[in-house]
Amino acid sequence: MSTPRSFGDLIRNAEGLQPPQPTNQDFHPKYVPLRPDQITNLDVVARELMAARDVKGGPRITANTLIRVAVDALIAQRDRLGGDNEAALRRSYYAVLNLTPEGESAEGEEVPAPPAPMSITFPMPGSKSKGSRS
Numbered sequence: 001m002s003t004p005r006s007f008g009d010l011i012r013n014a015e016g017l018q019p020p021q022p023t024n025q026d027f028h029p030k031y032v033p034l035r036p037d038q039i040t041n042l043d044v045v046a047r048e049l050m051a052a053r054d055v056k057g058g059p060r061i062t063a064n065t066l067i068r069v070a071v072d073a074l075i076a077q078r079d080r081l082g083g084d085n086e087a088a089l090r091r092s093y094y095a096v097l098n099l100t101p102e103g104e105s106a107e108g109e110e111v112p113a114p115p116a117p118m119s120i121t122f123p124m125p126g127s128k129s130k131g132s133r134s
Contacts, residue, residue, distance in 0.1 A: 027068075032067070039063070042063035042066055042067070045066060046063050046065065049061045049066075074093065077097075080092075081093055
């Protein structure tokens, strides 16, 4: 728990109303290389969660928010993890969460990855694209 920042924070904590929200000063950067699909999916999930919030305003839900939540969940289950490499740790953690890793069947057999989504770009009306004639 962080140190109360004001007398009001101290009172709210004592009454159990709400703990103070962490600020950027409470966080320390940690560089983590991520795959492009992880970056994209984190951003998509953060946007979906932001759009689905019941209460508007307050702290934003960002990719960094999701990463911190995932790290907290991983740390909470650390006694149940095992493995000698990233793939083994992932399988171990997925088992703790009762999930099947993408690319594996429930029996642990490798399955083909789904095809990548296609992206088609259409020119905007009135815009000139390469190779178009005026």
